[in-house]
Amino acid sequence: MTGPSEQLRRNWLEAQQRRERLEAEMHLLRQERGADAADDEHDPDGATLSGEWSRLEGLRVATAAELDDLVAAIARAEAGTYGVCIGCGRNIPAARLEARPAALRCVNCAAK
Numbered sequence: 001m002t003g004p005s006e007q008l009r010r011n012w013l014e015a016q017q018r019r020e021r022l023e024a025e026m027h028l029l030r031q032e033r034g035a036d037a038a039d040d041e042h043d044p045d046g047a048t049l050s051g052e053w054s055r056l057e058g059l060r061v062a063t064a065a066e067l068d069d070l071v072a073a074i075a076r077a078e079a080g081t082y083g084v085c086i087g088c089g090r091n092i093p094a095a096r097l098e099a100r101p102a103a104l105r106c107v108n109c110a111a112k
């Protein structure tokens with residue numbers, strides 16, 4: 001038997017590792033750009049690199065938001081209120097929790 005809390009902690013760890021990998025990739029990218037970063041416009045690789053940077057930054061921001069949601073979901077699992085919508089107080093359908101374990105709101109409330 002695994003409770004929602006245990007599953008959420010696993011999800012949190014996965015997201016945490018994903019963020020660490022993203023940050024490592026961004027660190028490498030920054031090193032590759034090196035001192036020429038200011039000369040971006042004249043660098044034929046510049047556009048490619050900043051495109052890659054935006055992609056990584058987007059993923060990093062999404063992963064950070066996911067981590068925040070998971071922390072909140074873990075706290076709710078421990079308080080025994082996991083799966084209850086914080087918007088309307090109704091149970092969040094199991095299918096939605098499966099697709100998005102950190103969901104704090106039902107589809108209706110999330111769309112508001």
Ligand SMILES: [Zn+2]
Pocket residue numbers: 085086087088089090105106107108109110
């Ligand atoms: Zn709701």
